[in-house]
Amino acid sequence: MTRKGLALILLLAGSPAYAATDASGFEDLTKLEGRVVGALDADVGKPGGPVTHLDHRLKLQPCPQPVAIDPPALGAVALRCESIGWRIRVPLVKAPGMNAVANSAAVGPALYQSAQPTTPPLIKRGDPVQLVSGDNGFTVTTSAVAQEDGRLGGRIRVKASDRNQIMIGMVEDGGSVRMSSF
Template sequence: MVTIFRRALLLSAAIAAPALGQGFENLEMLDSRVAAALGANVGEPGGPAAPLDRRLRLAACPEPATIEEPAMNAVTVRCPAQGWRIRVPLAGGGATVTRAAAVRAEPVIRRGDQVEVVALSRSFSVSTTGIAEQDGAPGDRIRVRTERRSAPFIGQVTQDGRVALPGFN
């Protein structure tokens, strides 16, 4: 009888073990999404200063977490459905404001403009249209939506007035 109880206990522990990890956000995936949104990998100028702390236990977000534009040398990642928010520090050369940056170029995209969103690669290019949620000069990162109800994403304004998705080159 005791042997059957031990086997049942071990079996239930083995079945429950994988279920424990399912309730938390995948931090490796979140790291890669932040790097893609910023257009720079961990440790590179403009990218995250370090990977997310693996000790974080964020509740799994039912929809993709939003990544806001860089501000005060960090980017904010948030899950409105779960109510969590984290700030990810940026590596040097990121969103720091210098005197040269204070003299900004004239925006080529205005909030509400319909823009061409492009993903460019050496072997292909894909484009669609979106609506700009911010003004943007060439080189600026702005929020864009492809549909009214879709989550915004961040792209970089090009010289010709298009918005390029980060992570493609």
């Protein structure tokens, strides 16, 4: 091996983007899962830990810096790569002191709303809403129907009028739900 080739291998081995990838060039979900388990101090399937292993069918672009692991909230932790813009939520097994139920039998709406809401919902199930998405100087809106009640800042399921697909967005105000894309 030439000096130039060895220097390139050493450079790539020290690169955080290279270290976080698997053999196929995507984010290494096994290492990411290990970081989550370590941050939560609870193994997969144990109280306070992830409900199940990360789905290895996910093909995430490698994050150039360490993936941010948010504190547990609403029965899940969020894993974020700010520079690229991806985020995944990992449901947690209910542990003593957790606010929301999140186990393998009840992962649905419990991830998006608190088990004991303190404010009345801004959007009720069946209400027409504006689905909003946009970035860098443009905004796209379409009509949708709320599939569940939602509070300011909470995540709810909506069904766009022109599509038969359920999507999840964040309640911005009484008639608007924001999504990253649709």
